[in-house]
Amino acid sequence: MTDNDTILSLRGIAKTFGEKVALKRVDLDVRRGEVHVICGENGAGKSTLMNILAGIHQPSAGEIVLNGEPVRIPDPIAASAHGIGMVHQHFTLVPSMTVAENLFLGRQPRRLGLFSDRAAMVDRARELSLRYNFGLDPNAPVGQLSVGQRQRVEILKALAFDAKLLILDEPTAVLTPPEVDELLQVIDGLRARGRTILFITHKLREVKSVSDRVTVIRHGESISTHRTADVSEADIARDMVGRDVFLVGRKGDGAARSFGAPVLKLDRVSMTNSHGRLLLDAISFDVRAGEVMGIAGVDGNGQTELSEAIAGLMAIQGGAIELCGRDVTRASVAERQEAGLGFIPEDRLDRGLGVTMSVAENVAATNYSRAGILRHGFVDRGRLDAFAASKIKEFDVRGAQASTPVGWLSGGNMQKVVIARELERDPALLVVCQPTRGLDIGASEFVHERILAAADRGHAVLLISSELSEIFALSDRIGVMYSGRLMRVLDRAVADEATVGTLMNGGEAVAA
Template structure:
């Protein structure tokens, strides 16, 4: 490099096509020792494909990859790992039935002199890696029992176990609370000081200026801009990503909320069977009016997801205390289908596991929730099915070739729109959203926020749980803060800061430390 900094990785003229779609077009990209290089772009811009080439997951591409100055052509991810390149995927690649330690060392288990798995050593090493990530978990605990954010931290620990010199991080903070994000940034700082190079993919613009040195923007598979990340503004990045000026990100609050739609009073759940790592409601009070967006804030493990699951009838069976009133009447949905019939819809946090049947078409996934409504004599007319799905796909601007395409072939943002579409087809009065913009690019975020604005104008009430504090303040009218499964404070977003939300969620002293660390 002309500035004397060692290039750990150089990608030169990399191109990759899927059928007639060019995912990457003559991309040049470098990663230097001791730097964080941000890779930006809309969902479907080519970021993941480019990194899959670098990590050995995609092998049939044109162009050149050099590692430490020497040409490299990986035939599998294990080849890239041996060369010192590791990737943390946005969609978690953990085995649910295996323990935390077994996942971290899968295929690389330490051995005793007798060649059996050295579980004591594996457990001790896992504890060390988890501590480095700032999380205390039992290494013997099954991954299936962990929350999404905890699973995200396990994948980071797994990547650290590889001692990679180049670490690719794809949306690593998408499921983390502010405190976990700060801990992860400390890990990144350690890696940078040790001379590692990091590729950082994120749709959270505020993170880029904090930790990245350079930023490269992809659009339609090609490099369209490069920036000094420390001078990059969210507006400039967004405009480069979408190819046009981005309008106001958050919804305009144009209407006054109407009558009370949902009233939750001292809601608590005593499940018949405990769910390890889950925080069931233990005393939550809140209200949602028509035409209003109410936010739910809280740290990892505060009970945000469990609250929404309970309201949707997807929580555990057991004794329920307190009261839930919907449209003025006491309700207690036991199953999601009951909630949908009442007029309550839910967009879950993990779209690939809880929200979509990945192997099935966009059509099948979208129409699933309204089969009963459009069926005639027990049969669903194909014409009515296709017409309903095409209408919602057009309304939400889902980018796809055909409604018959597998939903798994769509970008993350478009998959999320399909989940939204399926719920909106039920014509709900109350929409429950759990981190709805997780892993979604800035353009798709703006479209989702606009969608929420239109929904509230039509009188829909929205209860939105999010790990993004700026999103809660920008989108919601009020925010209810949870801690330990209880509602501890309600804040008006017209007079609140991110520091206020942090303080309410985790205590004043810890909040000050987190803000100062930023």
């Protein structure tokens, strides 16, 4: 390999934050025009590595060689000047601005070098959106878009920048299967035009379908680099986790299951927003004790509203919700918790956690009296810390102490904190939304095990996910939502991806 083929080389990159070692030693060669996947568990250092390339962090040791020249990347502007474009995992958009304004934020087309040329900006945004088939309205405020659409704006922003080396930090974490396929096609197109793409993911299907080569990072070290064609998904998974991985699931275990009485009953639940648009359209279903009911659907078809209606966070305008035999249609969140609700919301940072509060306070939030943390009505600091420590151990929350702000943890470990808190109540019904969004294999495996274990203990589980593989792996029955309607509920035994996929797009499945 000559220098000409290599656009980027990292030599012995290390990074420490105080006493915490984020990267020990990473070596990486990225060839011009390839799609190179970086794989690794949460906390392995993928994001730190990418932030170093994007100029957000400075390496503590090592060398970055770009186009054969050693470079320093002191800040994100320098990264742009070097032709490195970054799509972040968490959105970096201004919700009150339109799509077009977000795309050209800080680099609007100018008229007379002074006034921003809105017409040109909107035209260019529309043209970009069309070119990549993103179907975005340039004049729509970003705050009104669905999570999936916002992600597309985020990706388009980097594409608009015309970067030579495009870094995508888990771009598919929030996309639906068809959207992922579209993105993978876009990436193919970019590669055909000679762009180099560095793609961070832990979804093995994407690794196999999109990449030329794959580098696995574990505990801050680059473990291996392979041509993707030469390795199997199992090989990559083993490198990532450092051991053999068993993907859990109910599919094919052959066990005959019997379920108890319905724990959750929805009867013609309807919700309209303030503009009179129907968000939930007369949804009725039951979830029985010991059963995992999966709700599949493309993001933004009412799943969020459904989960919030059941959790008591959004009011419904019609129908009734019954939980453990109690009518909770008008009940507060606390009353529903009392009746047996456990709720794992889809957005950990938004609904799930108070990110600046400590791990202890987050895990204790609803559990002060239940977990015996109070003494004579006051919080006993020793008991609080002991409770947190026991949960940290039980749920394998890595890098955490009781007093650690929960926002310092990686996504997977944050999710473990949420799950630890909600399971502490031993809820009869567990509503789980997008539980492994943004999580890697190891953490997803852990989360899936916990969900199935809860069902096996006789809890009813409502699993809402836009990740079809997850729905299929865990569910006993599968409901499909489209445009606020529950299209159909299928038994796992008769459901297949084609049927569910058709229903997800609003079509009536042929296989009735």
